[in-house]
Amino acid sequence: MFQSHLHHVGIIVPDLDQLTALAELLGLRIGHTQYVPEYDADCYFTTGDGPVIEFIVPRGGKLAGFNKGVGGIHHIALRVGDLEGASTELSAKGVKLLEDSPVEAGSLRINFVPPVYTRGLIVELVEINAIS
Numbered sequence: 166m167f168q169s170h171l172h173h174v175g176i177i178v179p180d181l182d183q184l185t186a187l188a189e190l191l192g193l194r195i196g197h198t199q200y201v202p203e204y205d206a207d208c209y210f211t212t213g214d215g216p217v218i219e220f221i222v223p224r225g226g227k228l229a230g231f232n233k234g235v236g237g238i239h240h241i242a243l244r245v246g247d248l249e250g251a252s253t254e255l256s257a258k259g260v261k262l263l264e265d266s267p268v269e270a271g272s273l274r275i276n277f278v279p280p281v282y283t284r285g286l287i288v289e290l291v292e293i294n295a296i297s
Contacts (some may be wrong), residue, residue, distance in 0.1 A: 176237065252267075
Protein backbone atom coordinates (compact mmCIF):
# COMPACT_ATOMS: atom_id res chain seq x y z
CA MET A 166 0.00 0.00 0.00
CA PHE A 167 1.33 3.41 -0.90
CA GLN A 168 2.03 5.89 1.90
CA SER A 169 0.93 9.52 1.86
CA HIS A 170 1.38 12.68 3.90
CA LEU A 171 -0.49 15.98 3.85
CA HIS A 172 1.19 18.26 1.33
CA HIS A 173 -1.22 21.21 1.17
CA VAL A 174 -4.82 22.38 1.29
CA GLY A 175 -6.16 23.97 -1.91
CA ILE A 176 -8.49 26.96 -1.65
CA ILE A 177 -10.07 28.59 -4.69
CA VAL A 178 -10.41 32.36 -4.53
CA PRO A 179 -12.18 34.34 -7.26
CA ASP A 180 -9.39 36.88 -7.81
CA LEU A 181 -6.03 38.18 -6.68
CA ASP A 182 -7.64 40.84 -4.46
CA GLN A 183 -9.39 38.11 -2.44
CA LEU A 184 -6.13 36.16 -2.16
CA THR A 185 -4.28 39.26 -0.92
CA ALA A 186 -7.02 40.07 1.61
CA LEU A 187 -7.06 36.51 3.00
CA ALA A 188 -3.27 36.30 3.20
CA GLU A 189 -3.07 39.63 5.03
CA LEU A 190 -5.92 38.73 7.39
CA LEU A 191 -4.38 35.36 8.31
CA GLY A 192 -0.76 36.53 8.41
CA LEU A 193 0.29 34.30 5.50
CA ARG A 194 3.15 34.96 3.11
CA ILE A 195 3.01 33.87 -0.51
CA GLY A 196 6.07 32.15 -1.91
CA HIS A 197 6.09 30.02 -5.06
CA THR A 198 3.57 30.66 -7.82
CA GLN A 199 2.70 28.44 -10.76
CA TYR A 200 0.34 28.66 -13.73
CA VAL A 201 -1.29 25.31 -14.59
CA PRO A 202 -2.61 25.45 -18.15
CA GLU A 203 -4.65 22.22 -17.85
CA TYR A 204 -6.84 23.95 -15.26
CA ASP A 205 -6.37 27.54 -16.52
CA ALA A 206 -5.43 28.72 -13.04
CA ASP A 207 -2.67 30.52 -11.20
CA CYS A 208 -1.58 28.73 -8.02
CA TYR A 209 0.01 30.61 -5.12
CA PHE A 210 1.65 28.62 -2.33
CA THR A 211 2.24 30.00 1.14
CA THR A 212 5.63 29.70 2.80
CA GLY A 213 6.33 28.05 6.11
CA ASP A 214 7.10 24.79 7.84
CA GLY A 215 5.06 21.70 7.06
CA PRO A 216 1.94 21.67 4.90
CA VAL A 217 1.06 24.91 3.15
CA ILE A 218 -1.99 26.51 1.62
CA GLU A 219 -2.39 26.68 -2.13
CA PHE A 220 -4.56 29.59 -3.22
CA ILE A 221 -5.98 28.90 -6.68
CA VAL A 222 -7.05 31.86 -8.81
CA PRO A 223 -8.89 30.63 -11.92
CA ARG A 224 -8.41 32.63 -15.09
CA GLY A 225 -11.52 30.99 -16.52
CA GLY A 226 -12.70 27.46 -17.18
CA LYS A 227 -14.37 25.01 -14.85
CA LEU A 228 -12.62 26.13 -11.65
CA ALA A 229 -14.02 29.66 -12.01
CA GLY A 230 -17.51 28.36 -11.23
CA PHE A 231 -16.48 26.39 -8.14
CA ASN A 232 -18.94 26.96 -5.29
CA LYS A 233 -21.03 29.28 -7.49
CA GLY A 234 -17.98 31.43 -8.23
CA VAL A 235 -17.21 32.43 -4.65
CA GLY A 236 -14.53 29.77 -4.15
CA GLY A 237 -13.74 27.96 -0.93
CA ILE A 238 -11.83 24.89 0.18
CA HIS A 239 -11.40 22.77 -2.95
CA HIS A 240 -9.14 19.87 -1.99
CA ILE A 241 -6.57 18.36 0.29
CA ALA A 242 -3.34 17.24 -1.33
CA LEU A 243 -1.46 14.16 -0.24
CA ARG A 244 2.18 13.69 -1.13
CA VAL A 245 3.04 10.25 -2.49
CA GLY A 246 6.45 8.92 -3.40
CA ASP A 247 5.29 7.22 -6.60
CA LEU A 248 2.23 8.67 -8.32
CA GLU A 249 2.12 5.91 -10.93
CA GLY A 250 2.22 3.23 -8.24
CA ALA A 251 -0.49 4.94 -6.19
CA SER A 252 -2.62 5.28 -9.33
CA THR A 253 -2.21 1.57 -10.11
CA GLU A 254 -3.19 0.56 -6.57
CA LEU A 255 -6.25 2.79 -6.62
CA SER A 256 -7.24 1.50 -10.06
CA ALA A 257 -7.09 -2.06 -8.72
CA LYS A 258 -9.64 -0.95 -6.10
CA GLY A 259 -11.98 0.36 -8.81
CA VAL A 260 -11.02 4.04 -8.48
CA LYS A 261 -10.76 6.01 -11.72
CA LEU A 262 -8.62 9.10 -11.27
CA LEU A 263 -9.73 12.38 -12.81
CA GLU A 264 -6.95 12.50 -15.43
CA ASP A 265 -5.85 9.61 -17.64
CA SER A 266 -2.22 10.53 -16.96
CA PRO A 267 -0.55 12.79 -14.39
CA VAL A 268 -0.57 16.55 -14.97
CA GLU A 269 2.79 18.28 -14.94
CA ALA A 270 2.43 21.34 -12.69
CA GLY A 271 5.90 22.85 -12.39
CA SER A 272 7.74 21.03 -9.63
CA LEU A 273 4.77 18.70 -9.06
CA ARG A 274 3.08 15.83 -10.88
CA ILE A 275 -0.57 15.63 -9.87
CA ASN A 276 -3.81 13.74 -10.29
CA PHE A 277 -7.10 13.76 -8.43
CA VAL A 278 -9.31 11.20 -6.73
CA PRO A 279 -12.85 12.36 -7.63
CA PRO A 280 -15.21 12.99 -4.71
CA VAL A 281 -17.51 10.14 -5.73
CA TYR A 282 -14.95 7.74 -4.17
CA THR A 283 -14.32 9.73 -0.97
CA ARG A 284 -17.79 10.76 0.20
CA GLY A 285 -17.48 14.27 -1.19
CA LEU A 286 -13.82 15.10 -0.56
CA ILE A 287 -11.58 15.99 -3.51
CA VAL A 288 -8.13 14.49 -2.93
CA GLU A 289 -5.13 15.56 -4.98
CA LEU A 290 -2.21 13.14 -5.21
CA VAL A 291 1.12 14.95 -5.46
CA GLU A 292 4.53 13.65 -6.46
CA ILE A 293 7.53 15.95 -6.23
CA ASN A 294 8.94 16.15 -9.75
CA ALA A 295 12.61 15.13 -9.73
CA ILE A 296 13.24 17.15 -12.91
CA SER A 297 12.77 20.53 -11.21
